[in-house]
Amino acid sequence: MPYLQEVLLYLDPEDAASRAARAFLARHKVACVERDVRRDPSLRQDLAAMGCDRLPTVVVNGVAVCGYDPGVLRDVLGL
Numbered sequence: 001m002p003y004l005q006e007v008l009l010y011l012d013p014e015d016a017a018s019r020a021a022r023a024f025l026a027r028h029k030v031a032c033v034e035r036d037v038r039r040d041p042s043l044r045q046d047l048a049a050m051g052c053d054r055l056p057t058v059v060v061n062g063v064a065v066c067g068y069d070p071g072v073l074r075d076v077l078g079l
Contacts, residue, residue: 005077007032008059010047014038017068021056024070028079032058 009025009032011018025032037043037055047057052066059065060076073079 005030005061006059007077008035009033010035010037010043010052010055010057010059012036012038012055015055018056021058021068021073024068024073025058028077030077 007025007030009018009021011022011034013019013036022034035043035046037047047053047055050057050059050064050066052064054067056068057064057066058073058076063076065072065076
């Protein structure tokens with residue numbers, strides 16, 4: 001039985017990599033809270049505080065994955 005994870009997805013819905021990350025999470029049935037930086041530009045301050053300067057950024061239990069990298073996401077999510 002998988003353990004509960006808090007997953008945040010910082011994205012821009014117009015960005016191809018952000019859409020790919022969203023699709024990856026959906027395909028693997030990973031529930032997440034989306035944070036749209038296009039709608040709320042102040043979220044970029046959160047990203048900067050994590051040391052991330054690109055989208056998408058997926059945060060899993062406090063661990064930030066900057067940019068879309070399916071291999072890294074699999075590892076961090078335990079897939």
